Every structure is written in C-alpha cells, then in structure tokens.
Amino acid sequence: xxxxxxxxxxxxxxxxxxxxxxxxxxxxxxxxxxxxxxxxxxxxxxxxxxxxxxxxxxxxxxxxxxxxxxxxxxxxxxxxxxxxxxxxxxxxxxxxxxxxxxxxxxxxxxxxxxxxxxxxxxxxxxxxxxxxxxxxxxxxxxxxxxxxxxxxxxxxxxxxxxxxxxxxxxxxxxxxxxxxxxxxxxxxxxxxxxxxxxxxxxxxxxxxxxxxxxxxxxxxxxxxxxxxx
Numbered sequence: 001x002x003x004x005x006x007x008x009x010x011x012x013x014x015x016x017x018x019x020x021x022x023x024x025x026x027x028x029x030x031x032x033x034x035x036x037x038x039x040x041x042x043x044x045x046x047x048x049x050x051x052x053x054x055x056x057x058x059x060x061x062x063x064x065x066x067x068x069x070x071x072x073x074x075x076x077x078x079x080x081x082x083x084x085x086x087x088x089x090x091x092x093x094x095x096x097x098x099x100x101x102x103x104x105x106x107x108x109x110x111x112x113x114x115x116x117x118x119x120x121x122x123x124x125x126x127x128x129x130x131x132x133x134x135x136x137x138x139x140x141x142x143x144x145x146x147x148x149x150x151x152x153x154x155x156x157x158x159x160x161x162x163x164x165x166x167x168x169x170x171x172x173x174x175x176x177x178x179x180x181x182x183x184x185x186x187x188x189x190x191x192x193x194x195x196x197x198x199x200x201x202x203x204x205x206x207x208x209x210x211x212x213x214x215x216x217x218x219x220x221x222x223x224x225x226x227x228x229x
Contacts, residue, residue: 008020008131008134008135008138008141015147016143016145016146016147016148017143017145018141018142018143018148019141019142019143020135020138020140020141020142021039021074021138021139021140021141021142022135022137022138022139023041023137023139023182023183023186032046033046034046034047034048034050037075037077037086037088038073038075039073039074039075039140040072040073041071041072041139041183041186041187042070042071042072042186042187043070044070045070045073045090046073046088047090048086048087048088059092061094061095063094064094066094066095067095068092068093068094068095069092069093069094069095070090070091070092071091071092071093071179071183071187072090072091072140072179072183073088073089073090073091074088074089074140074142074177075087075088076088076089076142076144076176076177078144078176078203081202081203081205083205083206084203084205087203089176089177089197089199091179091195091197093195124152124153124154124155125153125154128151128152128153128154128193131151132151132180132181136182137182138180138182139179139180139182139183139186140177140178140179140180140183141177141178141180142176142177143175143176143177144174144176144177144199146174148174148175148176149175150175150178150194150196151178151194152193152194152196153193153194154193157193159175159196159198163198166200166201166202166204168200168204168205168206169200169202169204171200171201171202171204172200172201173198173199173200173201174198174199174201175196175197175198176197176198176199177196177197178194178195178196178197179192179194179195179197180194181193181194
C-alpha cells in the first residue's frame with residue numbers, strides 16, 4: 001500500500017503527529033507476504049497468524065449476510081505489550097453498505113440534504129478539503145497518539161461522543177487511523193468521505209487473535225467490519 005509515510009503536522013503546531021500513507025505499485029509481490037508485515041490497499045489480507053483466522057460468519061455483513069470485501073491493511077505495532085508486539089489493522093466493508101436500510105434512513109437523508117445548504121456545513125467541508133489539498137494523494141491518515149482526532153467532512157456520519165468503550169477490557173478506545181477519499185480511486189469501493197477506525201487505547205490482549213470491533217453506533221457486542229490482528 002503506502003510507498004512511505006509523511007507527517008501532516010507543521011513543526012510549530014502543538015498537535016499529534018499524523019502520518020500519511022500513499023499508494024504505490026509493488027515491484028516485488030513477495031513483499032506483501034505476511035512475514036514482511038505489509039501495509040496495503042485491496043488484494044487479499046496478509047494475516048499475521050495464518051492459523052487462527054476469522055470464521056466465514058465473521059467475514060459476512062451483519063446486515064445483508066453478504067461476504068465482506070477486504071479494503072485495507074495497515075501494520076501498526078503501537079504497543080510494547082508482548083501480546084501486541086506485532087499488530088495489524090485490517091478493514092473490511094460491506095459491498096452493499098450505501099444501500100443497507102437503517103431506521104429513519106429516508107428522513108436522515110433529507111436532513112443531510114438540508115444541512116448542505118447551511119454555512120456551517122460548507123465551512124466544515126471547506127476545511128476538510130483544504131487539509132486534503134496539502135497532500136491530495138493521501139490514502140490513509142494514521143496517528144495513535146493521545147488527543148489525535150480524524151478529519152471529518154461534516155457533522156453527519158461522525159463517531160458518537162463519547163466513543164463506546166473497548167468490548168474486551170472495558171477501557172477507552174481512541175482514534176487510530178482513517179481511510180481517505182483518494183482510496184476510492186484505487187479500490188472502486190462504495191462512495192465515502194472517510195472511514196475512521198477507533199481501537200482500544202491499551203491494545204489489550206485479544207482471543208482469538210483476530211477480533212471484530214464493535215461499531216460506534218451499535219452495542220459493544222455487535223460486530224463491525226474493522227479488524228485488528
């Protein structure tokens with residue numbers, strides 16, 4: 001996936017350092033094997049543990065029952081804990097995500113259309129696009145530091161405040177990475193402004209080694225498409 005990571009923070013800015021990932025062609029396919037701990041967009045996941053894999057049921061959309069589509073993998077060894085010495089985040093999306101029915105979906109869509117004509121909405125989206133203009137080709141933004149936050153294109157679709165606790169240890173979760181619109185160019189995935197991933201702040205031990213994360217808008221026990229290995 002990324003050919004390199006670059007900071008999106010200025011030296012004089014007192015804010016967490018955000019690393020940007022850019023997609024690039026791979027000259028040697030063997031570099032995407034799991035023993036090289038790859039970061040990638042599309043293709044097939046490179047599970048760190050090839051034995052304890054998710055079940056077929058885990059890799060199906062909880063709403064439509066259709067197989068989830070692998071989208072991205074980011075190697076994120078962000079912990080000194082022995083159980084998380086090697087750590088990857090794998091993102092799967094439902095191929096029918098935009099068309100899945102939700103309670104009040106029609107009313108919510110109408111409300112979004114109304115909000116788009118208001119100055120606060122336009123100002124926020126303008127700030128989003130202005131930040132992206134610093135590095136238009138960015139496909140991933142990553143930062144697992146305290147106080148890090150995703151870039152939002154608007155009020156709709158944001159994570160709830162507060163973000164639900166980790167379903168395993170009960171501790172807080174915090175923002176770690178987000179997939180950016182440029183990734184659409186490479187993936188042909190359903191249209192989105194951004195996909196933000198929140199993980200356990202303590203990188204607590206998980207068993208089995210691949211564990212689904214609960215969607216912020218759902219109960220902690222319900223599955224989501226993001227995984228960490």
